[in-house]
Amino acid sequence: MEDVEKTIEDKNERKKLLEGLLGYILSCTQEAAIVPPYVVFAVRPNPGFWEYVKVNADDLQVDGIEPSEYLKYKEMVFDEKW
16 A cells, blocks of 8 residues: 555545545455556455456446456466467
């Protein structure tokens, strides 16, 4: 979360972001993969419970995805044709 503080200098904007859905996702993230324009997250809010989400970096739209789609994005980091 320190990186968010460095990136978003405006205190009100940073607070708004961190208190919203994206802030929740970031605080529970176990791993992520970046395949522009998307960032996909493996989120573990509780032991034994996983959620997978895709965030569009252009408009910050957040969508839930299936584990298989998350794994596809992870593979695309190494092989774009996958």
